[in-house]
Amino acid sequence: MSIVSIDSDNTRSEHDLLGNRDVPFQAYYGVHTLRAIENFPITGLPISHYPDLVRALAEIKIAAALTNQELGMLDAKKCEAIVAAGKEILQGNLHEQFVVDLIQGGAGTSTNMNANEVIANRALELLGHKRGQYQFLHPNEDVNMSQSTNDVYPTSLKLATYRGCQRLLTRMISLQEAFELKAEEFKDIIKVGRTQLQDAVPMTLGQEFRTYAVMLGEDVLRLREALPLICEINLGATAIGTGINTHPDYARKVRQHLVSIAGLPLETAPNLIEATQDCGAFVQLSGVLKRIAVKISKICHDLRLLSSGPRAGIGEINLPAVQAGSSIMPGKVNPVIPEVVNQVAYEVIGNDVTISFAAEAGQLQLNAFEPVIAYSMFRSVTHLTNAFNTLEHKCVRGITANESRIKELFDRSIVLVTALNPYIGYQHATEVAQEALVTGKRVYDIVLxxxxxxxxxxxxxLKPESMTMPRLPLR
Incomplete structure (x- = not known):
C-alpha cells in the first residue's frame, strides 16, 4: 500500500492489491479502510462507537512501536511519531476516523488496518509529510510491525471488554448497596411471603430486599472471577501463534510495555497457538453476563409483581412514577424501568447464544468470527451497565413500602397457621385454615x-422475630 499521487485538494490516490482508489484527502484512514466502509454496511455502528476499543488499539500500537524500537527493529524517529500519534488517540483525538463497521468479514483485519492507517497518517504529519506518503512511514511495515490482526484484534477486544466490565462492576455494587439500604429501611415491616404465587409463611419486607442485595453480591463475585481469563492475551502470536516475523524477545517485552501503558494485569498466554484460535474466555465471560441478566430480570419481575395494582394487584411497594403510562387510560403509571431492564436481559441472553455459536464456528488456527463476538459482548456489557444505573437511580432508591396494604394482606392471610403448627398441631392448624378460608375470619380470632x-x-x-427466623417452640 503506497501512495501513487496526490490528485487534488479533495482526494489522494492510494494503491492496494486490487488497484488504485481515491481516498478523501482530509481522511486519516486509507484505502483498506475505504474498501471496508463500502463492503460492510451492516450495523451502522463504527468502531468509534466503542471508545474502549479505539483506546485499546492505540495502546497496542504504542506498545509495539516501543518494543520494536527497543529491539532495534524500528527507527527511533518513526517510533517517536507512532507513539505521539497513538497518545493523541488516547487523549480522545481522531476517534471519528475509526469508521469501519464493528461487524465485518476478515476476522477484524479492517479494524486493525483502520488503526494502522490513522496512526500512520497522523505520524506522517508529525514527521513533516503529507497523509498518504507511506514511503516515509508505512501502515503495515512500520505501525503493524511484529503484529498480525490475529493477535492485535483479540487483544484489543480483551482490553476493551475488561474496562467495560470494570464499569459494570461499579454499577452492580452501587445497585447492591441501594437494595441494602432498602432492606434496612424495611426491616421491621412484616408481610406475607409467597411461593408459586401463592401465600406462604411470613417474612419481612427487609428480608425480601436483602435477598436481592445478596443475589447481586454473588454475581459481583462471579464477574470478578471471570475477568482474569480476559487478561490472558496472545500479543506476539502474529498469524497463527508461531510468532513468525517477530524478535524472540518481542512477546515478553511487548506485554511489559502494554501493561505499563494500559495499567491492566495482562499475562501472555502460555501457548500462543491455542490462544489465537480459542475464544473460550469470551464464552466464559458471556455466560457470566447471561447469569447476571437472568437474575436481574428475575428481580425486576418481582418488583413489578410487588408493585402491581394500584387497587387490583399486590400493591405492597410503590415504584417511583417516572412517566405517564397510557395514551388512553388517564392516571395510569407503568413499571417502565423494570420493564426496560427485563428487555436488556433478554438481549444479553440472545447475545450469549451468538457468542457461543461464533466461538464454536472457528476453524483450525483462527476464529474468523470475533467481530460479531465483539459486537455482542460490547452490547451486553454496555447495556447491562446502563440498565443497572437506570434501575438504581430511577427505581430502587425511590421505592417506598405501602404499609397499610401490607398489613391488610397479612391480616387476611391464613399463613399464620404455619407458625402455630408447633403449638396446636397440624390437624388443628388445618381446621383453622379451612375455617378462615370459608368465613373470611382472621386466623388469630379463630384460634382464640x-x-x-x-x-x-x-x-x-406471632411477633415478627418469632415468625421470620429460627426459634425454639415456646413452652
Missing part, C-alpha cells in the same frame, strides 16, 4: 374462639 391458645401466647408466637 376455639380456645387453642391464649391471647398472650398468640401475641408472643
Amino acid at each position: 374462639e376455639r380456645g387453642l391458645l391464649t391471647a398472650e401466647k398468640l401475641d408472643d408466637i
Whole structure:
C-alpha cells in the first residue's frame, strides 16, 4: 500500500492489491479502510462507537512501536511519531476516523488496518509529510510491525471488554448497596411471603430486599472471577501463534510495555497457538453476563409483581412514577424501568447464544468470527451497565413500602397457621385454615374462639422475630 499521487485538494490516490482508489484527502484512514466502509454496511455502528476499543488499539500500537524500537527493529524517529500519534488517540483525538463497521468479514483485519492507517497518517504529519506518503512511514511495515490482526484484534477486544466490565462492576455494587439500604429501611415491616404465587409463611419486607442485595453480591463475585481469563492475551502470536516475523524477545517485552501503558494485569498466554484460535474466555465471560441478566430480570419481575395494582394487584411497594403510562387510560403509571431492564436481559441472553455459536464456528488456527463476538459482548456489557444505573437511580432508591396494604394482606392471610403448627398441631392448624378460608375470619380470632391458645401466647408466637427466623417452640 503506497501512495501513487496526490490528485487534488479533495482526494489522494492510494494503491492496494486490487488497484488504485481515491481516498478523501482530509481522511486519516486509507484505502483498506475505504474498501471496508463500502463492503460492510451492516450495523451502522463504527468502531468509534466503542471508545474502549479505539483506546485499546492505540495502546497496542504504542506498545509495539516501543518494543520494536527497543529491539532495534524500528527507527527511533518513526517510533517517536507512532507513539505521539497513538497518545493523541488516547487523549480522545481522531476517534471519528475509526469508521469501519464493528461487524465485518476478515476476522477484524479492517479494524486493525483502520488503526494502522490513522496512526500512520497522523505520524506522517508529525514527521513533516503529507497523509498518504507511506514511503516515509508505512501502515503495515512500520505501525503493524511484529503484529498480525490475529493477535492485535483479540487483544484489543480483551482490553476493551475488561474496562467495560470494570464499569459494570461499579454499577452492580452501587445497585447492591441501594437494595441494602432498602432492606434496612424495611426491616421491621412484616408481610406475607409467597411461593408459586401463592401465600406462604411470613417474612419481612427487609428480608425480601436483602435477598436481592445478596443475589447481586454473588454475581459481583462471579464477574470478578471471570475477568482474569480476559487478561490472558496472545500479543506476539502474529498469524497463527508461531510468532513468525517477530524478535524472540518481542512477546515478553511487548506485554511489559502494554501493561505499563494500559495499567491492566495482562499475562501472555502460555501457548500462543491455542490462544489465537480459542475464544473460550469470551464464552466464559458471556455466560457470566447471561447469569447476571437472568437474575436481574428475575428481580425486576418481582418488583413489578410487588408493585402491581394500584387497587387490583399486590400493591405492597410503590415504584417511583417516572412517566405517564397510557395514551388512553388517564392516571395510569407503568413499571417502565423494570420493564426496560427485563428487555436488556433478554438481549444479553440472545447475545450469549451468538457468542457461543461464533466461538464454536472457528476453524483450525483462527476464529474468523470475533467481530460479531465483539459486537455482542460490547452490547451486553454496555447495556447491562446502563440498565443497572437506570434501575438504581430511577427505581430502587425511590421505592417506598405501602404499609397499610401490607398489613391488610397479612391480616387476611391464613399463613399464620404455619407458625402455630408447633403449638396446636397440624390437624388443628388445618381446621383453622379451612375455617378462615370459608368465613373470611382472621386466623388469630379463630384460634382464640376455639380456645387453642391464649391471647398472650398468640401475641408472643406471632411477633415478627418469632415468625421470620429460627426459634425454639415456646413452652
